[in-house]
Amino acid sequence: MPNPSILILPGDGIGPEVMAEVRKIITWFGDKRGLQFDVSEDLVGGAAYDKHGKPLADETMAKAQDVDAVLLGAVGGPAYDNLDFSVKPERGLLRLRKEMDLYSNLRPAQCFDALADFSSLKKDIVAGLDIMIVRELTSGVYFGEPRGIFEEGNERVGINTQRYTESEIERAARSAFELAMRRNKKVCSMEKANVMESGILWREVVTRVSADYPEVELSHMYADNGAMQLVRAPKQFDVILTDNLFGDILSDCAAMLTGSLGMLPSASLGAPMENGRPKALYEPVHGSAPDIAGQGKANPIACILSFAMALRYSFDQGAEADRLEAAVEKVLADGVRTADLLASEGVEPVSTSQMGDAVVAAL
Amino acid sequence: MPNPSILILPGDGIGPEVMAEVRKIITWFGDKRGLQFDVSEDLVGGAAYDKHGKPLADETMAKAQDVDAVLLGAVGGPAYDNLDFSVKPERGLLRLRKEMDLYSNLRPAQCFDALADFSSLKKDIVAGLDIMIVRELTSGVYFGEPRGIFEEGNERVGINTQRYTESEIERAARSAFELAMRRNKKVCSMEKANVMESGILWREVVTRVSADYPEVELSHMYADNGAMQLVRAPKQFDVILTDNLFGDILSDCAAMLTGSLGMLPSASLGAPMENGRPKALYEPVHGSAPDIAGQGKANPIACILSFAMALRYSFDQGAEADRLEAAVEKVLADGVRTADLLASEGVEPVSTSQMGDAVVAAL
Ligand SMILES: CC(C)[C@H](C(=O)O)[C@@H](O)C(=O)O
Ligand SMILES: CC(C)[C@H](C(=O)O)[C@@H](O)C(=O)O
Numbered sequence: 011m012p013n014p015s016i017l018i019l020p021g022d023g024i025g026p027e028v029m030a031e032v033r034k035i036i037t038w039f040g041d042k043r044g045l046q047f048d049v050s051e052d053l054v055g056g057a058a059y060d061k062h063g064k065p066l067a068d069e070t071m072a073k074a075q076d077v078d079a080v081l082l083g084a085v086g087g088p089a090y091d092n093l094d095f096s097v098k099p100e101r102g103l104l105r106l107r108k109e110m111d112l113y114s115n116l117r118p119a120q121c122f123d124a125l126a127d128f129s130s131l132k133k134d135i136v137a138g139l140d141i142m143i144v145r146e147l148t149s150g151v152y153f154g155e156p157r158g159i160f161e162e163g164n165e166r167v168g169i170n171t172q173r174y175t176e177s178e179i180e181r182a183a184r185s186a187f188e189l190a191m192r193r194n195k196k197v198c199s200m201e202k203a204n205v206m207e208s209g210i211l212w213r214e215v216v217t218r219v220s221a222d223y224p225e226v227e228l229s230h231m232y233a234d235n236g237a238m239q240l241v242r243a244p245k246q247f248d249v250i251l252t253d254n255l256f257g258d259i260l261s262d263c264a265a266m267l268t269g270s271l272g273m274l275p276s277a278s279l280g281a282p283m284e285n286g287r288p289k290a291l292y293e294p295v296h297g298s299a300p301d302i303a304g305q306g307k308a309n310p311i312a313c314i315l316s317f318a319m320a321l322r323y324s325f326d327q328g329a330e331a332d333r334l335e336a337a338v339e340k341v342l343a344d345g346v347r348t349a350d351l352l353a354s355e356g357v358e359p360v361s362t363s364q365m366g367d368a369v370v371a372a373l
Numbered sequence: 374m375p376n377p378s379i380l381i382l383p384g385d386g387i388g389p390e391v392m393a394e395v396r397k398i399i400t401w402f403g404d405k406r407g408l409q410f411d412v413s414e415d416l417v418g419g420a421a422y423d424k425h426g427k428p429l430a431d432e433t434m435a436k437a438q439d440v441d442a443v444l445l446g447a448v449g450g451p452a453y454d455n456l457d458f459s460v461k462p463e464r465g466l467l468r469l470r471k472e473m474d475l476y477s478n479l480r481p482a483q484c485f486d487a488l489a490d491f492s493s494l495k496k497d498i499v500a501g502l503d504i505m506i507v508r509e510l511t512s513g514v515y516f517g518e519p520r521g522i523f524e525e526g527n528e529r530v531g532i533n534t535q536r537y538t539e540s541e542i543e544r545a546a547r548s549a550f551e552l553a554m555r556r557n558k559k560v561c562s563m564e565k566a567n568v569m570e571s572g573i574l575w576r577e578v579v580t581r582v583s584a585d586y587p588e589v590e591l592s593h594m595y596a597d598n599g600a601m602q603l604v605r606a607p608k609q610f611d612v613i614l615t616d617n618l619f620g621d622i623l624s625d626c627a628a629m630l631t632g633s634l635g636m637l638p639s640a641s642l643g644a645p646m647e648n649g650r651p652k653a654l655y656e657p658v659h660g661s662a663p664d665i666a667g668q669g670k671a672n673p674i675a676c677i678l679s680f681a682m683a684l685r686y687s688f689d690q691g692a693e694a695d696r697l698e699a700a701v702e703k704v705l706a707d708g709v710r711t712a713d714l715l716a717s718e719g720v721e722p723v724s725t726s727q728m729g730d731a732v733v734a735a736l
Binding site for chain 2: 086095098100104130131132135151152154157158159162165166167168169170171172173174175176177202204205206207208209210211212233234235237238240241242243255256258259260261262263265266267271
């Protein structure tokens with residue numbers, strides 16, 4: 011059997027820096043645990059635009075369809091801010107999500123014990139927090155047609171379309187219920203069914219799917235209240251299920267609760283391929299952080315933990331994923347800190363590469 | 374000259390309870406400060422549905438168009454959850470917003486000194502917080518067409534349309550810049566211009582309007598980052614300008630930062646009427662709170678402070694608005710607390726009506 015394949019797309023800003031540390035981890039698993047991967051690398055985002063004039067070359071897209079997992083760093087940066095919408099770095103990422111049909115975006119918001127003091131929230135509100143946001147990732151207002159800027163009378167109008175079919179809602183809901191079965195058996199679905207018909211259909215389909223998971227407790231919340239409850243009492247949640255746009259906002263809100271945005275990974279999963287593995291792309295929740303790019307200051311942990319999610323969801327190596335996550339926890343407990351994790355403790359920050367080495371050493 | 378007119382729409386749940394306290398305040402200003410108002414009252418939301426079979430009668434709509442200010446309590450409740458979308462209690466409120474053309478929704482998020490301990494956030498992050506969210510309120514995905522649930526092939530699809538014209542964006546932007554001129558001269562505009570063309574037009578128009586306010590510092594932020602920054606470091610903001618849907622979520626998030634959702638008022642303003650006053654509706658940010666309705670537990674302060682906003686924005690009584698706000702601050706400083714404001718202090722909560730009386734006494 012061939013080795014499982016990974017396509018690395020470091021992207022822009024701190025993407026290449028954090029990805030270099032993931033490479034060390036991949037090498038370690040090959041050398042020490044006999045987990046060999048065929049690793050290739052390519053361009054995405056601004057880096058791809060610089061070379062190809064578009065944020066994702068067709069050959070890269072084809073490769074992404076072909077591998078067992080894609081690892082992505084981050085896209086975008088001020089150099090690309092004035093590009094035309096159609097070639098913006100983000101379009102490369104959105105094309106991957108859409109064409110790979112990665113409908114289920116898993117975003118854990120976890121508070122690491124060693125970092126509980128670091129949150130803006132009071133410690134008792136976040137300590138031990140462990141929620142999973144499932145964000146629908148291939149539809150909604152991100153992709154709905156018609157869209158664009160049009161002439162209307164003597165002015166222009168900007169239009170986007172929120173659009174969800176029953177089957178799109180159903181498959182995202184199913185993945186949330188499946189996850190809840192392996193967690194604390196609670197799903198809270200968030201929409202604006204009081205204002206949007208797409209939210210009414212969302213609520214109806216989620217309720218229907220829930221009948222197949224009688225052990226899971228389902229609740230519904232309007233997304234505005236959801237944002238409020240995330241700040242007020244986030245531990246009330248287990249799995250949160252929501253659409254593409256609400257998920258974008260709510261997951262950033264949830265991520266910040268833990269005070270450790272440089273720490274949070276994500277997995278974007280699609281339907282099973284022929285080999286039984288899901289189509290999959292893994293990426294940190296943080297962006298390309300142009301302000302610190304190239305300075306060796308970035309925290310590679312979010313990207314490293316994204317690889318841990320790959321071990322778990324693509325390569326069926328749950329125990330090895332646990333091992334990697336435990337190594338990260340140990341490094342944090344030992345007080346190793348990149349600059350983003352420094353409270354007022356007077357600790358010297360380590361560099362991106364020192365953090366990667368520390369995780370390897372703790373494995 | 375006739376007295377200025379106010380239409381009171383108490384609505385559902387705790388709406389009537391908190392509005393009863395506002396009535397005491399209005400009476401006080403008439404008796405003690407010679408500010409006489411012609412006050413009438415009518416139904417909205419579930420209460421209107423029960424009587425008329427729809428959440429806002431046409432006569433009520435006509436009255437609302439005719440008065441100098443509308444004061445609204447809250448709409449909705451579990452009794453109405455299964456009503457058809459077109460007659461849901463919320464539609465009554467949305468009809469008022471749309472037909473009165475109340476395009477600028479002002480939502481202050483303020484941390485009251487006496488309550489800084491009450492937030493989920495650490496005290497230094499929220500103490501002294503004073504931001505103003507300006508939410509566009511008459512357009513966007515709340516009202517865009519086409520909308521509905523349609524058949525498509527052998528399944529259904531839920532559709533809503535995000536839609537903003539240049540002039541809609543412009544007038545909301547102008548109101549944000551005007552406010553910033555009277556505050557700390559900073560506007561942060563939030564959208565998803567990296568994903569939505571309507572966000573691109575939004576950013577372009579806001580930038581154009583800003584040329585008329587050279588003293589105001591304008592920044593742009595993606596709405597997901599905005600949610601994150603609100604939790605991370607809310608004091609970086611002065612005025613936040615955003616659209617209807619993002620404003621719904623971000624303002625709830627901001628409200629919760631202060632830990633005092635029962636405290637926060639809002640004003641929804643439209644174009645000037647013949648008498649020079651803006652079309653205006655004032656309402657607390659909180660909802661109808663069915664869980665505590667009818668128990669005398671609700672905090673009337675948000676609704677009382679909404680009347681203070683009416684004094685300021687509709688009746689040109691800034692000094693009297695200050696007086697009312699100072700009375701609320703004094704009552705809080707004296708330790709008077711409704712049940713929602715009790716931390717672990719062992720204080721006995723006062724009732725809705727006792728809180729109203731305390732504010733009157735402090736005036
Ligand atoms: C970069 C951007 C297109 C993206 C999104 O809006 O989905 C990002 O914010 C995210 O959450 O992954
Ligand atoms: C009640 C509901 C229609 C309303 C909205 O979504 O605008 C509410 O959440 C608000 O923020 O005023």
